[in-house]
Amino acid sequence: MIRPQWEWALDDAEGRRLTEPVTPVFTTQYDAELWLGEHWRSLAGAGAVVASLLHDGNQATPSVELRTP
Incomplete structure (x- = not known):
């Protein structure tokens, strides 16, 4: 099973x-989105400005801007 x-x-x-x-x-979109919600600040601190969710290599949702206040 893939x-x-x-x-x-x-x-x-x-x-x-x-x-x-x-x-x-x-393995699920929910888990990926939950993870981003928990880690976006550290990702932004490491230089990430935009996050795009890929499903099997293809963009699945609109990109998310990672902005720190």
Whole structure:
């Protein structure tokens, strides 16, 4: 059985894809979104400005801006 894969792609302010930090791969969209809700501040602190949720390699939802107050 092949399980669906959900993962976050992170981009910097210039739109370049970041290779670090690496996000986990999830089996459900809910788990992926929950994880981002818990970790977005640290991702933003590491230089991520935009997060895009990928489902089996394809963008599944609109991108999310990671803004710190």
